[in-house]
Amino acid sequence: xxxxxxxxxxxxxxxxxxxxxxxxxxxxxxxxxxxxxxxxxxxxxxxxxxxxxxxxxxxxxxxxxxxxxxxxxxxxxxxxxxxxxxxxxxxxxxxxxxxxxxxxxxxxxxxxx
Amino acid sequence: xxxxxxxxxxxxxxxxxxxxxxxxxxxxxxxxxxxxxxxxxxxxxxxxxxxxxxxxxxxxxxxxxxxxxxxxxxxxxxxxxxxxxxxxxxxxxxxxxxxxxxxxxxxxxxxxxxxxx
Numbered sequence: 001x002x003x004x005x006x007x008x009x010x011x012x013x014x015x016x017x018x019x020x021x022x023x024x025x026x027x028x029x030x031x032x033x034x035x036x037x038x039x040x041x042x043x044x045x046x047x048x049x050x051x052x053x054x055x056x057x058x059x060x061x062x063x064x065x066x067x068x069x070x071x072x073x074x075x076x077x078x079x080x081x082x083x084x085x086x087x088x089x090x091x092x093x094x095x096x097x098x099x100x101x102x103x104x105x106x107x108x109x110x111x112x113x
Numbered sequence: 114x115x116x117x118x119x120x121x122x123x124x125x126x127x128x129x130x131x132x133x134x135x136x137x138x139x140x141x142x143x144x145x146x147x148x149x150x151x152x153x154x155x156x157x158x159x160x161x162x163x164x165x166x167x168x169x170x171x172x173x174x175x176x177x178x179x180x181x182x183x184x185x186x187x188x189x190x191x192x193x194x195x196x197x198x199x200x201x202x203x204x205x206x207x208x209x210x211x212x213x214x215x216x217x218x219x220x221x222x223x224x225x226x227x228x229x230x
Contacts, residue, residue, distance in 0.1 A: 036221075093210075
């Protein structure tokens with residue numbers, strides 16, 4: 001079956017530091033890949049997505065590239081801000097499964113001023 | 114963009130009572146909705162898939178009679194926690210993909226914090 005493995009947290013960075021959160025996946029077929037962000041006390045929001053190999057998703061300074069050869073979708077941001085403190089989830093969606101997604105365990109990011 | 118509204122955001126109930134949580138898609142149709150439970154260490158556990166007009170599909174280990182799911186229309190799914198106990202206290206989240214949108218991401222509600230006393 002499908003699975004997503006993401007970097008364990010928590011991750012603590014200083015403001016303006018470079019961020020990488022690793023994500024690798026196992027899937028049959030050709031999944032779409034997503035990063036979601038969850039702020040304290042809220043539900044998840046889509047951060048970015050990529051639907052095919054070599055696609056790069058980007059939003060709010062975050063980027064991730066769909067790497068089929070390494071089955072990875074690592075999240076990066078060049079300069080984090082305090083407001084980026086949240087939990088980040090990597091996920092995949094198999095189009096044969098009616099939108100049902102598989103999630104990683106989440107990585108908590110704390111950015112200190 | 115697509116919005117999923119979840120209500121209530123917080124609820125406190127006494128042991129043995131039932132609690133209903135609503136999940137509405139506000140500007141799109143959702144033939145399928147997903148219900149999750151989120152534990153303190155942040156992982157999301159898929160509880161069930163709610164299907165409009167038919168029975169929900171429950172994940173292994175989730176009690177159907179305890180967590181009743183109804184998907185009566187294309188925009189509304191409800192989760193009822195019956196005979197709640199303190200161990201049911203958790204953060205419950207619903208989500209829905211857009212019908213007909215290929216590779217659609219999931220749109221999430223803001224979650225419901227249930228506390229059973």
